[in-house]
Amino acid sequence: MIVDIDHLLANPVYDAARCSINFHPLHRFAAIAVYLVLCFLPKPEFIRFLGLGLLIHMALDSIDCQMTNGIWFTP
Numbered sequence: 001m002i003v004d005i006d007h008l009l010a011n012p013v014y015d016a017a018r019c020s021i022n023f024h025p026l027h028r029f030a031a032i033a034v035y036l037v038l039c040f041l042p043k044p045e046f047i048r049f050l051g052l053g054l055l056i057h058m059a060l061d062s063i064d065c066q067m068t069n070g071i072w073f074t075p
């Protein structure tokens, strides 16, 4: 997933004890709200798939976070 490029901006790049949701710039709630809007734009078509893909990514990151840390997002 291309959205994970923002994981590379973080230091360290991967930290199991850190929740990416609300931590990385593209994983903030404001960004998630934008992805939600993308899902409902009438055109172009690919924008909806992009929005959906990004939302699925956020959901997976959040679930991973819940399983490893017991939280859904970084407060």
Ligand SMILES: [Zn+2]
Residues within 6 Å of the ligand: 003, 004, 007, 020, 027, 057, 061
């Ligand atoms: Zn991510």
